[in-house]
Amino acid sequence: MTTRLRKPAIFRHFLIGTLLIAFQAYLGYSAINGHFGIQNQKQMLSDIEVLKAQRANLQTQLDTYRHNISLFDPDRLDPDIVSEKARILLSMAHPDDIIINLNSSD
Numbered sequence: 001m002t003t004r005l006r007k008p009a010i011f012r013h014f015l016i017g018t019l020l021i022a023f024q025a026y027l028g029y030s031a032i033n034g035h036f037g038i039q040n041q042k043q044m045l046s047d048i049e050v051l052k053a054q055r056a057n058l059q060t061q062l063d064t065y066r067h068n069i070s071l072f073d074p075d076r077l078d079p080d081i082v083s084e085k086a087r088i089l090l091s092m093a094h095p096d097d098i099i100i101n102l103n104s105s106d
Contacts, residue, residue: 032038
């Protein structure tokens, strides 16, 4: 009974090695420049800082609006604001008000 042994093909080993090296190069490139790589991580961190600053600005605006809205709450109206708004709407002045006429024709 005769057996025939195959010689290992050098081309096959070379191809497998080349494919593994190419795959490792791809993984290295993705780790640095990929979607979640080092370069994009730096960009994301800077974007986070910008968005935090915008969030703080919007939060102060929101607090201001909430305060202004709370001044018009019917359960706790501020008498000064009510009288001021009424005088503006009715074009009337309080006896203690000082009126300065800006459009005086001298």
